[in-house]
Amino acid sequence: MESGSQIIPTLALNLLTDAEAHYKQDNKFSPEILQSLHAVFGNVLIRAAEMLENASFLRYQTHNKKRQLIKVVNRSEQYTLFTNINFCHCQAFKYQVLQTRNVITCKHVLAAKLAHICGQMKVELVTDNQLADLLNYQYEQHGNLQT
Numbered sequence: 659m660e661s662g663s664q665i666i667p668t669l670a671l672n673l674l675t676d677a678e679a680h681y682k683q684d685n686k687f688s689p690e691i692l693q694s695l696h697a698v699f700g701n702v703l704i705r706a707a708e709m710l711e712n713a714s715f716l717r718y719q720t721h722n723k724k725r726q727l728i729k730v731v732n733r734s735e736q737y738t739l740f741t742n743i744n745f746c747h748c749q750a751f752k753y754q755v756l757q758t759r760n761v762i763t764c765k766h767v768l769a770a771k772l773a774h775i776c777g778q779m780k781v782e783l784v785t786d787n788q789l790a791d792l793l794n795y796q797y798e799q800h801g802n803l804q805t
């Protein structure tokens with residue numbers, strides 16, 4: 659089913675919820691949690707962990723939190739993600755997640771989840787119009803990239 663690939667599998671999602679609960683308690687990931695995360699996400703976890711050290715994560719949200727957008731900036735690269743939707747415009751997502759299905763998600767999506775758990779996600783409140791502008795800008799960027 660084509661749309662199935664857009665949703666993070668339940669097992670992975672439960673694991674992230676688990677990881678979040680543990681992190682809140684101990685302020686770090688236990689070796690067991692890291693092992694389970696690695697079992698589910700494979701090397702994407704390693705790359706996501708590297709990103710946590712180098713990248714910046716920003717969540718734009720409207721005041722009622724109904725609409726949200728996450729921006730991940732890693733050196734010169736920038737990706738826009740959506741909360742609760744497993745999708746990214748990067749090449750890895752296109753080939754490894756959607757085509758070969760080797761992995762559940764890409765490092766950007768996973769890193770954003772981890773950044774949220776570790777409190778590394780900055781939040782900026784925006785209006786509905788500002789959020790719409792950000793979205794439009796994003797589509798224009800990627801429209802150009804794909805041609």
Ligand SMILES: [Zn+2]
Nearest residue numbers: 746748764766
């Ligand atoms: Zn990505």
